[in-house]
Amino acid sequence: MNSSGRQNRFMRRLTRILVLACAGLLAACGSAPVVHQPDNVKASAPVDLASQNDYIIGTGDVLKIQVLRNPDLNAEVPVRPDGKISTPLVNDVVAVGKSPTQLARDMEKVLGEFVRAPTVSVIVSRSTGDQGKVKVVGQAVAPKAVPYRNGMTVMDLVIEVGGLSQFAAGNRAKIIRLNSSGTQEIHVHLNDLFNKGKISENVMLRPGDILVIPETLF
Numbered sequence: 001m002n003s004s005g006r007q008n009r010f011m012r013r014l015t016r017i018l019v020l021a022c023a024g025l026l027a028a029c030g031s032a033p034v035v036h037q038p039d040n041v042k043a044s045a046p047v048d049l050a051s052q053n054d055y056i057i058g059t060g061d062v063l064k065i066q067v068l069r070n071p072d073l074n075a076e077v078p079v080r081p082d083g084k085i086s087t088p089l090v091n092d093v094v095a096v097g098k099s100p101t102q103l104a105r106d107m108e109k110v111l112g113e114f115v116r117a118p119t120v121s122v123i124v125s126r127s128t129g130d131q132g133k134v135k136v137v138g139q140a141v142a143p144k145a146v147p148y149r150n151g152m153t154v155m156d157l158v159i160e161v162g163g164l165s166q167f168a169a170g171n172r173a174k175i176i177r178l179n180s181s182g183t184q185e186i187h188v189h190l191n192d193l194f195n196k197g198k199i200s201e202n203v204m205l206r207p208g209d210i211l212v213i214p215e216t217l218f
Helices: 003-031 049-054 100-111 154-160 190-195
Strands: 062-067 075-078 084-087 090-094 120-126 133-138 145-147 173-179 182-188 210-213
Touching: 062 084, 062 100, 075 084, 090 100, 100 120, 133 154, 154 190, 154 210
Parallel strands: 133 210
Antiparallel strands: 062 075, 062 120, 084 090, 133 145, 173 182, 173 210
């Protein structure tokens, strides 16, 4: 066989290999699941579900309403001074005093008259009430109320208020947390956290938490 024939045979083999490789690649891609996001719904940062479920909505809060498979019904609305919100097909529903989950279930009942088996999610995108803040009282450099941020920890909060004062008894600090079962006290050792790097003391905060830092005993 001359060189031209060998070259043609080589090219045919190469073409066959490339065709088989492309077919395998297409098959692999076709087996992968494809996820479609509803129109007009932007990806957002992970939500602290525990904080959202414990949070009580107040006037002035801004709520993001999303209705699965019905993007035209999505909205971002403030809670009016009368404690209510209005979204497409849902007019004047009471939001104040409810958790986001409770409000979502109430909205599903109303939307059920227009949409088959609606699934509603309610996210507090901005909070302006006291329940949307965490407070520091006692021996901090600048004790005050600070707006809560998703994922906020006790270390973040102490840094926000300028750190501990020189008279602070950091290892006797505690977080006072209100929940549906009453008042909960969580003891935190701030000196161990800041001076020894004991990360286990870096407690995750929730909206409405109060950090109490007592004065050292002489």
